[in-house]
Amino acid sequence: MAYYGRCLDAVREQLGKFKASKDSPEQFLEAAAxxxxxxxxxxxxxxxxVLSGCLQYRKLLTVVVDAFYVRDGRPFLWADHSLFQVICYLAAFQMEELGFRLFCDIIKxxxxxxxxxxxxxxxxxxHLCTWIKDEWxxxxxxxxxxxxxxxxxxxWQPEVQELIRQLEGLLTHQAPLSKAKAKVTEPKEFNLTxxxxxxxxxxxxxxxxxKPRPVPRSTYQPPKEQRLxxxxxxxxxxxxxxxxxxxNVEELRCAVPRARGVPPEQDSKEPQLRLPPRIRRTPKLTFFRPDAVxxxxxxxxxxxxxxxxxxxxxxxLQRVDKLVDGAGDFSEFLLWQKRMQAKDREEQLVAGECRRLQGKLSHEEAALARQHLARENKQKADRKKEETAGRMQQHAERCLQEKRAMKELVEQVMEAQKNIKVAQMKLLKDRQQIVQEVLEESRELQQRGAEAAREEQRQRYKRISQLRALETQPLRKGKLVDLTQTPGYGLEGEMSLVELRERLAxxxxxxRLQEEEKRDQIVRGKRAKSQELQDVVQQISLCRSAMGRAAALRWEQRKAGGAAPGAPAQDERVRELRRRVAERAAERRAQEAPMPVPGLRAARPRTRAQQEARHWQELERSRERRLRARRAGGSARGCAPRPEAS
Structure with missing residues (x-):
């Protein structure tokens, strides 16, 4: 128990040092650590x-401890405020983690x-269920x-109440402190003069x-303009x-579903301000939630x-008018349209087959081109080897010539070293003469710079004295302003401040009048728009029912008279492309046979050819499957309903 008592004393000491108005919780925790x-x-x-938890929930703990001092904690000192905060934090936020037994030891x-x-x-x-809950x-x-x-x-109420009864029992059985009689001080009179x-x-x-002037009443009242x-x-x-x-009421009226069995005439005779049954009112606006939309x-x-x-x-309506005027029926046109659509589908199939064969033909041509390229590369490599051998021989001859040139150059350098000393003495005399000339020029430049600096200093001193003389002259400060006087600058439309304020008002x-008029126009426009939307919603409901009935009739007609389109006929372009593909494949196989290939890589071209053949077989099968699926889809499309009709 003494261990936890010392810990709680350390927490109380740190909490007493914390000032909410000056200290930051993070910095305070770092300093405490x-x-x-x-x-x-x-x-x-x-x-x-414990210290970080007390700082984090300081507002919650302060509410409880301040109320305790007001109601039941009057006999206790204010220095125990941090102690009650720590106990409140342990009871409210750490009871589950500490366990009830450890909590009892800390309390005791x-x-x-x-x-x-x-x-x-x-x-x-x-207290817990009323004001503490409300304050938190x-x-x-x-x-x-x-x-x-x-x-x-x-x-935790049963266990805590049992702990409180134990503490009360300990307080009753605790022996009262013995009070020893203090020695009474006997006063003596001072012997003073x-x-x-x-x-x-x-x-x-x-x-x-x-006598001071009374404070004006306007000091404690807001200005008149602010109140207005x-x-x-x-x-x-x-x-x-x-x-x-x-x-909102007018706009939401168009979305209110009319009751079944009520005619439109009876619905239109209802009062204009009648609200739907599911309306939830708030102090400012009205919101509507429909039952089922x-x-x-x-x-x-x-x-x-x-x-x-x-x-x-x-x-x-235009079609009906044309029929009334004597226009023909569209049955023949529809039959022609079906034939044209079947022909278009057949053309699409033929075009797809042509694209597939063209791709296969381009693949065969690419293989032939690769074979030609490999043969050309081999010929180029042979020519490159011959050129390299010739260049190596030329390089050897060039190296021999360079060696002879280097020997001649060394001999010339040995002869030139003999005349180096004479050239060095001549160069030294030339450099000394140049240095003397440069020194004389630098002395002249320094003298000119010093004279220019002295002249600039004299001019600067003269300007400073003139500025100081100007600063000592008196200046007239202040200007009287008449708010009703026109400036008189000669500008167009100039006016006084009083007139300007009146015009601004x-x-x-x-x-303001224009804003009110515009607001009224907006409200009238919203009402007209809501009425127009209501009419459009009624028209949409009628059109939807009519379109549904027409779609059902069309579905029955198509289901009764649908027929599958025939298979596409062979085309001349397809036969020509197949013939060219066969020729290119035969030519490629004929060129692959005599090519010399090393023994280790003999199996790779055959494997690649087999893979390509398998690839084209799979493409052929997938094409046939797509063709069968397209035929089946065309036959089903003739009797399938349109999406918008359903």
């Missing part, structure tokens, strides 16, 4: 963990009367507070202070909310679908 390095590692880890290591009173206050079920919910989410902290504390009586000083006259702006803002906001509520359409989708059906209806008023 550096100051506790002399302790045992296990003890240091426990102290830092502290003063029993203090911890018993605090535990009785904190684990009171009425202001800081964290209410569901998180209830599930993470309140419910575990309520589960009697002082002389002091003369009464004359009172100083009270100075008369001038606040009233205008409230009025505009209330008006905008009313208009938005009306617009199959497809959720926005404004763009409704208008787009309405325009589509409108175009279809117009085309149908008139401009703001005109702008």
């Amino acid at each position: 550096s100051s506790l390095q002399t302790l045992d590692p296990q003890k240091q880890a426990f102290i830092l963990e 290591s502290q003063p029993l009367n203090k911890v018993c009173t605090f535990l009785r206050f904190f684990f009171n079920p009425l 919910s202001r800081i964290y989410d209410s569901a998180h507070v209830r599930e993470t902290w309140i419910n575990p504390l309520m589960r 009697a002082p002389r009586p002091r003369a009464v000083p004359m009172p100083e006259p009270v100075p008369e202070v001038a 702006l606040e009233m205008t803002r409230r009025y505009n906001r209330r008006k905008a909310e009313e208009l938005l509520l009306q617009a 199959q497809v959720k359409l926005n404004t763009a989708a409704i208008l787009r679908e309405g325009a589509l059906y409108q175009r279809q209806v117009e085309r149908e 008139l401009l703001r008023e005109a702008q």
Whole structure:
């Protein structure tokens, strides 16, 4: 117990040093860790963990401890505030990790009367479920507070109440402290000399202070312009909310499903402000949640679908008008169209076969080109070897010539070294003469630079004296401004400040009126648009039902009279391409046979040829499968329904 008591004392000491207004929790923990390095590692880890938890949940702990001092903790000193914070943190956040037995040992290591009173206050079920839960919910989410902290504390109620009864029993059986009689101090009189009586000083006259002016009432009241702006803002906001509520009601009316069995005439006679049954009201707006909506359409989708059906209806009306005027039937055209479609499909199959054969032909031609390239590369390699041998012989001859030239050069250098000393003496005299000339020129340049610097210094001193003389002259400060006076610069449209303010006020008023008019136009436009959307939705429902019936009829007709298209006939282009492919393959095999190949690589070309043959066989099979699938798809397409009709 003494071990945990020392640990809690260290935590209390560190908490007492923490100042929330000045210290940062991270920096404070680092400083505390550096100051506790002399302790045992296990003890240091426990102290830092408890200290970091107290700093992290400082707001929650402060709420509970401050309420405890107000209600039940009046007899205790304020210096024990950190002790109650540590006990509250261990009980609320570390009970599960520490275990109840270790928690009891930590509690018994502290003063029993203090911890018993605090535990009785904190684990009171009425306090936990009412004001503690509400105060903590202001800081964290209410569901998180209830599930993470309140419910575990309520589960520990039986064990904690038993601990409180044990602590109360220990307090009752604890022997009272013996109070020894303190030695009473007997006072003795001081033997002092009697002082002389002091003369009464004359009172100083009270100075008369001038009566101060009273504080104006406008000091404690907001300005008039601010109050007018606040009233205008409230009025505009209330008006905008009313208009938005009306617009939402009108706009959502088009999405309300009409009850089954109610005719449109009866539905249109309902009052305009009647709301649907599933409306959830809030203090500002009204939201509508329909019971069951199959497809959720926005404004763009409704208008787009309405325009589509409108175009279809117009085309149908035009067709009917043409039939009434005596136009012919489309049955012959439909038969011709089917024949043309079958012919197009056959052309597509032939074109696909042609592309496949062209690819195979290009493959054979590429193989022939590779064989020609290999033969040409071999011939080039032979020519390259012959050229290399000739170049090696030329290089040997060139090396012999270079050796002879080097010997001649060495002999010339030996002769030139004899005249080096004469050339060096001549060069030394030339350099000395050049150095003397450079020194004379540098002396002249230094003298000219010094004279220029002195002249510049004199000019600078003269300018400084003139500037100082100008600074000493008096300047006139301040200028009287008349707000009603026109500047008189001769500009077009110039005016005084008073006139400018009046014109700005008139401009703001005109702008406000314009904004109100524009707001009214927006609301009227929204109402007209909602009515138009309602009409389009009704038209869409009618068109959908009609299109569904027409699609069902078309499906029955196609199911009854569908027929599979015939197989495509052979084409001249296909036969010609197959003949060319066979010729190229025979030519390639004929050229592969006589080529000399080393013994180790003899099996590779045959393996590659077999792979290519297998590849083309697989392509042929896949082509036949696609052809059969396309035929089967064409026969099924004749009796299949259109997606939009379904």
